[in-house]
Amino acid sequence: MNLSNEAIVPFKDVSTQDWYYESVSRAYDAGLVKGIDPDHFAPNARITRE
Incomplete structure (x- = not known):
């Protein structure tokens, strides 16, 4: 786990x-x-119930 205040996102x-x-x-x-x-x-993708 990254303990700094700024986590890095690979996306x-x-x-x-x-x-x-x-x-x-x-x-x-x-x-x-x-x-x-x-x-x-994919933050704008539709969410499904699956």
């Missing part, structure tokens, strides 16, 4: 300028979320 589609960047970075750092692949989080 090319999540910019540090996005309003949700800090939430995604902390959730990723804590192991709560993964991307759809190693380089993409």
Whole structure:
């Protein structure tokens, strides 16, 4: 786990300028979320119940 105040997000589609960047970075750092692949989080994709 990254203990610094700034977590690093490996996703090319999540910019540090996005309003949700800090939430995604902390959730990723804590192991709560993964991307759809190693380089993409797909923040604008539709959510399914699956």
